[in-house]
Amino acid sequence: xxAIKKIFTSRSNANGIFFMRMQSILGFKPKDISHYExxxxxxxxxLKKEDGNPLNYERLEFLGDAMLGAVIAAHLFxxxxxxxxxxxxxxxxKVVSRKHLNELGSELNLLRYxxxxxxxxxxxxxxxxxxFEALIGAIYLDRGYPYCKKFIYKRIINPYVDIEKLEGRIxxxxxxxxxxxxxxxxxxxxxxxxxxxxxxxxxxxxxLYIDDKIIAKARATSKKKAEEIASKRAFYVFQxxxxxx
Amino acid sequence: xxAIKKIFTSRSNANGIFFMRMQSILGFKPKDISHYExxxxxxxxxLKKEDGNPLNYERLEFLGDAMLGAVIAAHLFxxxxxxxxxxxxxxxxKVVSRKHLNELGSELNLLRYxxxxxxxxxxxxxxxxxxFEALIGAIYLDRGYPYCKKFIYKRIINPYVDIEKLEGRIxxxxxxxxxxxxxxxxxxxxxxxxxxxxxxxxxxxxxLYIDDKIIAKARATSKKKAEEIASKRAFYVFQxxxxxx
Numbered sequence: 001x002x003a004i005k006k007i008f009t010s011r012s013n014a015n016g017i018f019f020m021r022m023q024s025i026l027g028f029k030p031k032d033i034s035h036y037e038x039x040x041x042x043x044x045x046x047l048k049k050e051d052g053n054p055l056n057y058e059r060l061e062f063l064g065d066a067m068l069g070a071v072i073a074a075h076l077f078x079x080x081x082x083x084x085x086x087x088x089x090x091x092x093x094k095v096v097s098r099k100h101l102n103e104l105g106s107e108l109n110l111l112r113y114x115x116x117x118x119x120x121x122x123x124x125x126x127x128x129x130x131x132f133e134a135l136i137g138a139i140y141l142d143r144g145y146p147y148c149k150k151f152i153y154k155r156i157i158n159p160y161v162d163i164e165k166l167e168g169r170i171x172x173x174x175x176x177x178x179x180x181x182x183x184x185x186x187x188x189x190x191x192x193x194x195x196x197x198x199x200x201x202x203x204x205x206x207x208l209y210i211d212d213k214i215i216a217k218a219r220a221t222s223k224k225k226a227e228e229i230a231s232k233r234a235f236y237v238f239q240x241x242x243x244x245x
Numbered sequence: 246x247x248a249i250k251k252i253f254t255s256r257s258n259a260n261g262i263f264f265m266r267m268q269s270i271l272g273f274k275p276k277d278i279s280h281y282e283x284x285x286x287x288x289x290x291x292l293k294k295e296d297g298n299p300l301n302y303e304r305l306e307f308l309g310d311a312m313l314g315a316v317i318a319a320h321l322f323x324x325x326x327x328x329x330x331x332x333x334x335x336x337x338x339k340v341v342s343r344k345h346l347n348e349l350g351s352e353l354n355l356l357r358y359x360x361x362x363x364x365x366x367x368x369x370x371x372x373x374x375x376x377f378e379a380l381i382g383a384i385y386l387d388r389g390y391p392y393c394k395k396f397i398y399k400r401i402i403n404p405y406v407d408i409e410k411l412e413g414r415i416x417x418x419x420x421x422x423x424x425x426x427x428x429x430x431x432x433x434x435x436x437x438x439x440x441x442x443x444x445x446x447x448x449x450x451x452x453l454y455i456d457d458k459i460i461a462k463a464r465a466t467s468k469k470k471a472e473e474i475a476s477k478r479a480f481y482v483f484q485x486x487x488x489x490x
Contacts, residue, residue, distance in 0.1 A: 082298050
């Protein structure tokens with residue numbers, strides 16, 4: 001480890017910048033900072049461990065990828081009770097897609113911590129996701145599975161894993177419809193009015209006009225509900241066009 | 246859970262046969278036996294959870310597969326210091342191959358615990374591996390990652406994961422060579438004799454004949470060592486033929 005020490009020492013003690021930045025990214029104090037140093041050591045430095053094996057973050061990616069897969073699997077297992085094995089597998093691969101991991105690594109600006117012997121412009125697009133995976137591998141070595149889980153919840157699941165979105169479920173038909181009308185330069189108007197009639201509870205009715213034609217009507221106990229129902233009805237009228245099929 | 250209870254209750258209390266058998270397979274006492282009951286509930290029973298979703302072990306396979314992948318990855322990461330990312334991935338896929346998981350499940354005779362509505366003969370060959378994965382999923386739900394790890398070490402890594410074998414490293418050149426001679430109907434003879442000469446330590450020399458021709462010679466401080474060295478030399482003479490290239 002002497003080679004890596006030379007590179008990181010100045011910033012790796014408990015008050016160093018690297019230690020502090022890691023702590024802020026991780027949400028906990030690193031126990032053994034050398035794992036995190038390794039997670040940012042690029043192969044271009046040509047460093048070697050004492051046993052002669054290369055010293056860089058590539059093996060950590062393998063470890064981090066496996067931990068990420070396990071934590072996301074356990075989360076989806078609980079969160080998507082209705083999903084069978086194949087469905088859960090598909091959802092997981094959406095969460096841990098290369099594209100998504102690159103976004104996560106890029107958002108944390110992990111590239112700023114890398115130690116390499118090539119210009120930063122020369123890294124491929126996947127560098128962000130690779131560093132993100134390596135960081136998770138380092139967390140496993142430093143603190144074990146529970147901290148990996150904590151970190152993955154903090155950085156991925158809580159902020160980004162929206163089951164409804166992942167499942168492609170539509171939460172608001174009204175907003176989908178409005179967005180589509182704007183894109184297609186169609187006019188729309190919700191004509192909503194109280195219409196309790198003989199009911200004991202207050203009711204509202206709505207007429208939904210698109211391009212000045214009534215496309216759908218609905219009636220419910222709130223304006224919001226009535227408009228959502230009418231939007232859903234209109235959605236099904238235009239479904240093929242909205243979904244571009 | 247009332248449906249599953251009816252099927253398992255008689256054997257599921259802490260003194261029941263199912264509980265005892267699980268304990269013996271797992272190496273620890275189950276906390277919540279219902280997870281293990283689920284791990285042996287086949288879809289053919291058509292059971293449903295209270296929320297209407299199917300109740301069987303298929304989702305647990307997804308969970309168990311992910312935990313297995315993580316534990317094996319962490320083990321290989323430590324055990325194979327010289328392996329890069331791609332190499333570790335390849336080794337892991339050997340360990341968790343469908344064939345291997347089927348052997349493991351079959352050896353534990355997991356099929357005897359299954360509750361199904363079809364004859365056991367009708368299950369495919371993968372039933373053993375599927376139940377094995379589901380069992381690991383149940384362990385995760387019951388006791389978390391550390392117990393999954395413990396179980397996977399006990400049932401897979403300690404008894405079966407031989408890094409040298411996985412890496413295809415040759416442990417005994419002599420046995421490889423003999424096997425090849427027998428397969429190819431070649432005669433072989435180790436002519437081994439004491440040959441200390443002027444050395445202060447006893448030495449042995451060996452001449453290795455294949456099809457009555459001397460192929461290699463060696464000299465070492467034990468018969469065994471000398472024969473292994475000669476075999477290794479002969480191995481390299483015939484390497485392409487032995488490895489079928």
